[in-house]
Amino acid sequence: MSRRSVKFVQAPGPTEDQLELILSAALRAPDHGAIKPWRFVLVRGADVPALVDVGVRAGIAADKPLPQPKVDNARKWLSKVPLVIALGCRPDPSGRIREQESLLAVGAAVMNMLNAAHALGFGAFWSTGMGTYLDGVGEALGFDALNERFMGYLAIGTPIDAPDPVRRPDWRDHVSEWHAPAEA
Template sequence: MDVLLSRASTDRLADPAPSAAQLEQILAAALRAPDHGRLRPWRYIVIEGEARPLFAQKVVDSMLRLDPQTPEFNLTKRRTRFATMPMTIALGMHLRVGHKIPLWEQEMAVAAGAMNILNALHALGFGGIWVSGPVTQDPVLATELGLAAPHRLAGFIFVGTPDNPHPAPARPDPAAFSARWQGAPVTFSADKD
């Protein structure tokens, strides 16, 4: 419970990234996510080392494809992030369109896998953050990673060692987000703002 309750996302990440053996454990944890119909929609594409600037260029190309007017500042920021993060795990969704298991359930299984990755990283002393942005929806970028349509990206997890562990952010009170149903519709104090 201490591991689960102390996890926080961070993008302030330095070397080292997980070793090959640690990554295997982390991905094994990912594949323990619930998955209706055993469709196994998780696909993880690991980008590290020399592949990082190559992929950073693909991300910049994607940004310009989606919006040719993207300011240079934004392009440089994104390029630097993808080129310098110790490791990026692209979250692929291998989707079965028209299957009796609806797409949203397949996507949920991928999300559950991503959460297990974040928790496994933290349990091993690493840090990470799940990021997305418009490029996540670019079918060309997904294809360049090996996810041709109908398969898609669910985002990216930046991975590394937290460079300067800072206090975990304050979290909301679970009582505001839960209720006991006793026959009538419930309300949540989280909704009263």
């Protein structure tokens, strides 16, 4: 119940054994049709800050340049992040399982990674910035543009500051109960 997104992290990141646990947790997500749609690309250490350049180039190519303050903030943020996992989805190539099902499976896998990272004492943050929705970014990270969907980045590391507690909404504000209609 204490898990929350932690954007500002630094080294150390997960060890190889811890990373194996985080990625293994991802693959325990629900997967309608056993499609195994998850695709992950590890970006570590000195390669992490180069992710900003990928987004900048894609923005220029799309005639949608990223605002300089956003670029500067991304560079500052990523300068300390020890591990980024680029997130992708490969929907069912046969079309038997709807794409939405595979996207949901990847979202569940990322949530499992967030929970696993938290349980191991790390902070983690799922970002859809740095050009996630621009053509060319996923491809630059090794995703197949024709058959895969790039879904953003998961940054993982040791929290720089202790996370502030977050006031969560009351679950009752988001739940209703359905009853079958009375027979006529």
